[in-house]
């Protein structure tokens with residue numbers, strides 16, 4: 310995990326491509342050994358930010374320091390950063406060993422030391438010695454990506470920048486490479502900045518997630534902050550499925566309560582930490598994650614709050630069953646993700662009662 314000294318300190322970064330503004334006043338710090346994931350819709354500026362950190366693009370405004378040194382005007386080859394791309398950039402006519410050793414060759418490292426380091430990093434990436442004399446085309450996609458990771462780590466960069474390195478791989482390979490990346494990160498102490506479209510991947514790997522939209526950073530926080538305390542409805546909906554229900558936020562003495570005719574609660578009072586920063590009483594949105602909603606049956610204790618509705622559809626997902634329930638007075642179907650069982654607890658068209666605990670709600674501003 311990180312200490313307090315930032316390895317990356319980017320402040321007020323703007324990026325223009327001609328008249329098009331790709332980044333707007335972006336500030337990001339990354340601690341030593343920290344793993345930060347950048348997520349956001351296509352075109353929001355993730356790769357532009359990564360390229361500015363790597364030195365492949367210059368910022369149009371703002372400051373950038375890495376390892377305490379200003380990076381303005383410092384070319385990519387002289388930065389303590391390495392980047393791994395989605396599309397492999399291995400040299401097809403060099404062997405695996407020569408590909409991995411390439412950065413050391415550029416630095417004129419002697420042969421014995423190069424040999425030792427190549428062996429060490431191949432071991433770390435679980436690449437067998439037998440692969441050393443093969444060519445990239447003789448490896449699987451996952452193995453090639455491990456070679457690319459080994460090559461980028463061999464010169465001990467302070468920062469590894471990963472631009473969707475796993476997105477071209479099939480699901481099984483992706484899972485195993487995710488585990489490899491996590492293990493690599495734990496064992497080297499390098500800071501990682503990882504761009505991904507896969508939100509589950511971001512949640513699994515990162516110490517902090519940075520959510521971007523239209524060139525701006527909307528929220529930076531731990532996976533749990535982003536998931537349970539999103540800064541707005543966009544972040545809430547972008548990171549995993551969720552229920553967003555219109556409510557009125559009211560002040561009750563020193564506490565707050567919410568009201569919606571379709572939700573019955575004995576005392577709908579909530580703690581201040583369950584309300585987005587700066588939100589005042591009035592129209593608001595109640596967020597509750599599907600897995601926090603129970604389908605109430607004979608064995609299920611009633612929740613502190615309940616809603617009644619009719620099952621629209623359900624999907625058996627294996628470990629869980631997802632219910633979509635039409636609740637009178639709530640525009641969108643309410644999604645409940647319940648524990649998977651061989652016999653689904655309710656059928657389409659059945660009347661059901663949904664229950665949830667007050668502690669699991671979070672109140673956000675309407676868009």
Ligand SMILES: Nc1ncnc2c1ncn2[C@@H]1O[C@H](COP(=O)(O)OP(=O)(O)OP(=O)(O)O)[C@@H](O)[C@H]1O
Nearest residue numbers: 326329330331349350351352353354355356357358
């Ligand atoms: N070299 C360039 N010249 C002009 N416009 C560019 C250039 N590179 C990126 N852009 C534009 O800047 C915006 C941000 O692009 P960027 O590649 O940083 O987004 P992204 O979040 O990484 O997207 P994706 O998830 O699709 O890879 C986009 O609108 C893109 O079209």
